[in-house]
Amino acid sequence: MxxxxxxxxxxxxxxxxxxxxxxxxxxxxxxxxxxxxxxxxxxxxxxxxxxxxxxxxxxxxxxxxxxxxxxxxxxxxxxxxxxxxxxxxxxxxxxxxxxxxxxxxxxxxxxxxxxxxxxxxxxxxxxxxxxxxxxxxxxxxxxxxxxxxxxxxxxxxxxxxxxxxxxxxxxxxxxxxxxxxxxxxxxxxxxxxxALPRRSAPPPQLAALSSFIQGTAYRLPQDPVAHDAATDRDSLALATAGAFYPDHVIFLGAAIAVAETPAALAALDRRDRPPAIVAVPGRGVLLHQGVLRGADEMARCLADVAGRVPANAPTLPFSPAQVDELTNWDAEKYRQSLSRRET
Missing domain, CATH: 3.40.225.10 (Class II aldolase/adducin N-terminal domain)
Structure with missing residues (x-):
């Protein structure tokens, strides 16, 4: 062949x-x-x-x-x-x-x-x-x-x-x-x-984000486009409404978490299972240092998708049962194991 x-x-x-x-x-x-x-x-x-x-x-x-x-x-x-x-x-x-x-x-x-x-x-x-x-x-x-x-x-x-x-x-x-x-x-x-155009979004506030992550296991995403999911109001509304496609669930979990203050981010970081991705509204997005290989690409994908959905469009987020179905599926656990091996 x-x-x-x-x-x-x-x-x-x-x-x-x-x-x-x-x-x-x-x-x-x-x-x-x-x-x-x-x-x-x-x-x-x-x-x-x-x-x-x-x-x-x-x-x-x-x-x-x-x-x-x-x-x-x-x-x-x-x-x-x-x-x-x-x-x-x-x-x-x-x-x-x-x-x-x-x-x-x-x-x-x-x-x-x-x-x-x-x-x-x-x-x-x-x-x-x-x-x-x-x-x-x-x-x-x-x-x-x-x-x-x-x-x-x-x-x-x-x-x-x-x-x-x-x-x-x-x-x-x-x-x-x-x-x-x-x-x-x-x-x-x-x-x-x-093809759909992606909305323009305000730039991230990198200095503020750097302050937020001090003393936590969070970091900035590799692709700056990912920040649009938090700096654009309509994109953030979609991202916090739930998960909408399988690979988001596998690499980033369910709906994006939100931290308005450094203290709120620190509280998320102390959880037994800290969220993979966190939005700081109006400022940008943060990823946990323990995310799978591929999470940075999926953070960019979230911004790319959300920025193409008009405000107030009728959407179909996954139900909790659909999220569980994906996260507990042996085939996806195998794929996740490969990503962990490569991080």
């Missing part, structure tokens, strides 16, 4: 997507290529940005996996039983979304967490807003459900012959095509159709 031009093209496109924070953040997103009964898919917890430098694609036997899905075999959830071990020397697990890629009858599937798509897909009127922008595209909308096998069955139920674009409520975007170039072009077309 390393000599296959399509395989090389997928690695190149995957790395490009992984370096674009508007489409992929941290270990999020996944890509795949089906060849001769085998689906090569990004491994769980790996970064698309590393696709050209590391072997992050895992080979999965496609037909047995699809049959397992039809039979209700619980092994289809992780797809680990269908990996060609001899071509997986690192012992990596297939992506959580392996079955999502499997049910789409195209050679190439790209799944991204495009920030504009998420900003539309977290709205209560998402399907209506998407229809205004996706004219001429064969697309389907799937309301939020747990990623993985549950989501795969929901997608399969929505597919029509030729449907090659799926917008996932509170989650992201999937496009598919018969080759890598066509998939990349379709992704560009859909992302352009869904």
């Amino acid at each position: 390393t000599l296959d031009p399509e395989f090389r093209a997928l690695r190149t496109l995957s790395a490009k997507l992984g370096r674009d924070p508007d489409r992929v953040q941290a270990a999020g997103g996944n890509t795949s290529l089906k060849r001769d009964g085998v689906m090569w898919i990004k491994a769980s917890g790996t970064w698309l940005a590393a696709a050209e430098d590391e072997d992050i694609l895992v080979p999965v036997r496609l037909d047995p996996l699809l049959q397992a899905m039809r039979d209700g075999d619980p092994g289809a959830e992780t797809a680990r039983d269908f990996v060609l071990a001899e071509h997986n020397p690192r012992g990596l697990r297939p992506s959580i979304e392996t079955t999502v890629h499997a049910v789409l009858p195209f050679a190439v599937v790209l799944h991204v967490h495009c920030v504009s798509t998420i900003a539309l897909a977290l709205r209560a009127d998402a399907e209506l807003r998407l229809a205004e922008r996706l004219d001429g595209i064969d697309w389907a909308f799937v309301p939020y459900c747990k990623p993985g096998l549950t989501l795969s069955h929901a997608i399969a139920a929505q597919l029509r012959p030729g449907t090659n674009v799926v917008v996932l409520g509170n989650h992201g975007l999937v496009v598919a095509a018969d080759d890598v170039a066509a998939a990349g072009a379709l992704l560009d077309r859909v992302c352009a159709a869904l």
